[in-house]
Amino acid sequence: MSRIVAAMSGGVDSSVAAAMVAGITPDGRPPETAEEVVGVWMRTHPFGGEGWEAKRSCCSPDAADDARRVAQILGIPFFVLNVEDAFGARVIDAFADAYLQGATPNPCQACNQYIKFDELLRRGLAAYGADQVATGHYARIDRIHGRWRLLRSLDANKDQTYFLWVLTQAQLAATRFPLGELSKPQVREIATQLGLPTAAKPESQEICFVPAGDYRALLEERRGYAGEPGPILDAQGATVGTHTGYAHYTVGQRHGLGVALGEAVYVREIRPASNTVVIGARDEIAQSQFMATDRRFVAGEPPAERFEARVRIRHRAPDVACSVTLQGADGLLVETAAPVWAPAPGQAAVLYDGDECLGGGRIAHRDAATAA
Amino acid sequence: MTIYLDHASTTPLGREAFEAMLPYLTEHWGNPSSIHGSGRRARQGLDEARETVAMLIGAKPREIVFTSGGTESDNLAISGVAWAASARGRHIITSAIEHKAVLQECALLERHGFEVTYLGVDDHGLVDPEAVAAAITDRTVLVSIMAANNEVGTIQPIAEIGSMCRARRVSFHVDAVQAAPFLPIDVNAWQVDLLSISAHKLHGPKGSGALFVRQGTPMVPLLQGGSQERQRRAGTENVAGVVGLAAAFAVTAEEPKRAAENARLTGLRDSLLEGVTAISGIVRTGHPDLRLPNCASVMIDGIEGGDLVAALDLEGIEASTGSACTTGSVEPSHVLLAMGIEPERARGSLRLTFGRENTEADVETTIEAVTRCVARLLAASAAPERAQAPAAMSGAPSV
Numbered sequence: 001m002s003r004i005v006a007a008m009s010g011g012v013d014s015s016v017a018a019a020m021v022a023g024i025t026p027d028g029r030p031p032e033t034a035e036e037v038v039g040v041w042m043r044t045h046p047f048g049g050e051g052w053e054a055k056r057s058c059c060s061p062d063a064a065d066d067a068r069r070v071a072q073i074l075g076i077p078f079f080v081l082n083v084e085d086a087f088g089a090r091v092i093d094a095f096a097d098a099y100l101q102g103a104t105p106n107p108c109q110a111c112n113q114y115i116k117f118d119e120l121l122r123r124g125l126a127a128y129g130a131d132q133v134a135t136g137h138y139a140r141i142d143r144i145h146g147r148w149r150l151l152r153s154l155d156a157n158k159d160q161t162y163f164l165w166v167l168t169q170a171q172l173a174a175t176r177f178p179l180g181e182l183s184k185p186q187v188r189e190i191a192t193q194l195g196l197p198t199a200a201k202p203e204s205q206e207i208c209f210v211p212a213g214d215y216r217a218l219l220e221e222r223r224g225y226a227g228e229p230g231p232i233l234d235a236q237g238a239t240v241g242t243h244t245g246y247a248h249y250t251v252g253q254r255h256g257l258g259v260a261l262g263e264a265v266y267v268r269e270i271r272p273a274s275n276t277v278v279i280g281a282r283d284e285i286a287q288s289q290f291m292a293t294d295r296r297f298v299a300g301e302p303p304a305e306r307f308e309a310r311v312r313i314r315h316r317a318p319d320v321a322c323s324v325t326l327q328g329a330d331g332l333l334v335e336t337a338a339p340v341w342a343p344a345p346g347q348a349a350v351l352y353d354g355d356e357c358l359g360g361g362r363i364a365h366r367d368a369a370t371a372a
Numbered sequence: 373m374t375i376y377l378d379h380a381s382t383t384p385l386g387r388e389a390f391e392a393m394l395p396y397l398t399e400h401w402g403n404p405s406s407i408h409g410s411g412r413r414a415r416q417g418l419d420e421a422r423e424t425v426a427m428l429i430g431a432k433p434r435e436i437v438f439t440s441g442g443t444e445s446d447n448l449a450i451s452g453v454a455w456a457a458s459a460r461g462r463h464i465i466t467s468a469i470e471h472k473a474v475l476q477e478c479a480l481l482e483r484h485g486f487e488v489t490y491l492g493v494d495d496h497g498l499v500d501p502e503a504v505a506a507a508i509t510d511r512t513v514l515v516s517i518m519a520a521n522n523e524v525g526t527i528q529p530i531a532e533i534g535s536m537c538r539a540r541r542v543s544f545h546v547d548a549v550q551a552a553p554f555l556p557i558d559v560n561a562w563q564v565d566l567l568s569i570s571a572h573k574l575h576g577p578k579g580s581g582a583l584f585v586r587q588g589t590p591m592v593p594l595l596q597g598g599s600q601e602r603q604r605r606a607g608t609e610n611v612a613g614v615v616g617l618a619a620a621f622a623v624t625a626e627e628p629k630r631a632a633e634n635a636r637l638t639g640l641r642d643s644l645l646e647g648v649t650a651i652s653g654i655v656r657t658g659h660p661d662l663r664l665p666n667c668a669s670v671m672i673d674g675i676e677g678g679d680l681v682a683a684l685d686l687e688g689i690e691a692s693t694g695s696a697c698t699t700g701s702v703e704p705s706h707v708l709l710a711m712g713i714e715p716e717r718a719r720g721s722l723r724l725t726f727g728r729e730n731t732e733a734d735v736e737t738t739i740e741a742v743t744r745c746v747a748r749l750l751a752a753s754a755a756p757e758r759a760q761a762p763a764a765m766s767g768a769p770s771v
Binding site (some may be wrong): 003077080082125127128129 | 377676678679680682683685686687748751752753
């Protein structure tokens with residue numbers, strides 16, 4: 001009999017995922033053949049301080065309490081795995097560094113890549129003697145011709161493959177996504193029928209380690225970045241305002257610019273070296289080609305040197321048809337059939353063939369695209 | 373079958389304690405402060421328990437204050453004496469390896485203007501009695517040193533420290549929560565003025581403890597609102613808990629059975645220590661000889677103690693990293709740090725504490741399980757990160 005680690009955040013999705021791998025359904029307890037499941041809640045940062053006290057995120061002590069109660073109800077062992085070191089370096093510091101590089105961080109993806117499907121897989125599986133980890137992600141995994149495939153969830157609204165495109169064959173082989181064929185209402189219904197206290201818990205929206213959504217304080221605390229005022233330029237290079245520090249902005253941002261030009265303007269580009277923020281009107285920030293770096297393919301290798309696919313450049317954005325061309329050692333040139341709105345450096349460009357997530361890359365700065 | 377090796381965290385309730393408590397949970401439910409018969413019956417249980425506990429440590433019954441456990445006893449000893457004697461002086465001496473019930477209470481007093489000296493320990497965790505004497509000033513009102521440490525089991529030279537304090541007329545508190553199940557206690561031979569014990573560490577119930585307060589020791593209560601416990605601890609007494617404490621303590625302290633049990637536990641402890649320290653990368657922590665007979669504590673290079681405890685649990689062996697912790701904190705143990713161990717190494721701590729029900733066979737099983745789990749954890753921490761495995765690239769020149 002194999003043993004599975006259920007990563008439990010204290011939310012409804014991972015609660016139901018744990019129940020499902022344990023074979024526990026509203027109809028009854030698991031048969032003898034059910035797999036042994038160990039519930040694990042990861043402590044990602046230290047508790048204490050006023051911000052954590054009041055907060056309701058997946059990494060607060062309240063969340064640990066919820067996860068523990070669910071494990072008790074499911075009748076599975078429950079442990080807390082401390083991943084503070086790895087999370088601090090791989091997720092929180094990387095989050096701060098992305099802003100300092102004028103990019104948009106992708107903490108959920110980093111957490112999947114380095115924490116859930118690396119730290120938990122490696123260290124957790126060794127500690128608990130398990131072979132696999134199950135999470136509450138909305139995505140599916142299958143295996144065809146000896147290769148693992150990552151597929152979108154059946155509920156297209158909930159699909160989370162945008163945060164999972166970095167997973168390797170080895171990681172997929174050790175992973176289960178029990179919710180891949182369910183919708184959110186179905187998951188809540190199962191949680192209600194099982195009497196889980198997380199059944200009606202609201203979706204966590206904010207970034208778990210940024211209390212009240214104020215990442216500026218975090219930049220100062222982790223990286224000593226207080227922000228220095230600099231110019232806001234329009235697309236023609238004219239100074240139209242002053243910003244509080246380039247790292248306080250992300251590409252595509254509309255609010256908080258303090259610029260009144262009679263039409264909606266958005267951040268088009270961030271230039272860290274000159275502490276400059278460039279803005280543009282809505283149609284000025286769409287692009288039909290961009291570069292991505294750090295390319296990865298779920299299959300382990302790209303389908304071809306040049307291939308047709310669909311690309312998604314932010315979570316829940318519609319995906320669009322594109323041609324992809326490999327560039328150099330780890331680059332991708334993505335040419336889209338229609339302009340895509342504000343490809344933000346640092347965010348993922350995730351490639352799909354139908355329901356299959358092929359992999360992707362990290363969107364590069366604008367000048368890299370024009371130089372190509 | 374689970375092997376429980378965490379007796380320093382808590383112990384199963386003994387049959388004698390359970391049977392002694394039962395009538396006080398059923399028919400003798402009165403309030404011991406009441407005038408009537410029901411009250412008197414409960415009062416009798418309380419009085420008898422007080423006599424028993426007093427007798428077991430060489431004290432007078434009136435010198436025993438029943439509390440909710442070791443933490444409250446420690447808190448009361450520290451703050452009760454500090455505030456009562458604050459007109460005379462505001463200096464307290466303790467050690468860096470005390471339980472948090474002592475250290476955090478001292479830290480609280482520091483915020484109220486008291487001065488606290490935290491004495492260091494040697495690499496075995498021993499406090500130097502000369503250092504205690506050297507730290508005492510005219511303003512010192514209290515010295516608090518534990519009899520035996522909860523994480524590494526090191527036994528302190530309490531009688532020597534006691535005579536130093538007595539010579540300087542400074543009140544001396546001893547946290548004997550871990551020591552009480554094993555060491556004969558005589559508050560006069562040790563020359564202590566305050567001494568904490570906890571029921572659940574010696575097969576009594578949780579939520580029950582006692583503080584010995586030598587007659588004449590100044591004391592203000594932590595809890596207000598009644599004249600119970602000679603106005604040192606307000607609140608209706610936990611009669612069944614107190615009766616359970618006395619019954620459990622009496623069984624534990626019975627000689628020569630205790631000496632024989634200590635010898636048996638020492639044998640288990642030493643074979644376990646010998647077996648696990650034979651594994652590469654595992655070393656003993658604490659003193660080689662001056663340690664509690666049931667306490668085997670070690671540290672393992674390169675792994676998190678919490679991960680090993682979880683791994684052992686799934687193999688049916690219940691152990692601890694050193695102190696009960698459920699929130700997954702990896703703050704390295706303040707005890708190990710005080711013993712001069714680097715923070716990185718201190719994170720790999722493991723404590724295995726034996727009790728009555730453990731056998732030779734448990735030792736063998738445990739050594740095998742520790743060997744297996746440590747090898748697995750070390751292999752995982754040495755393995756390359758999966759996420760960093762380079763994505764395969766079919767050679768593709770740029771267009």
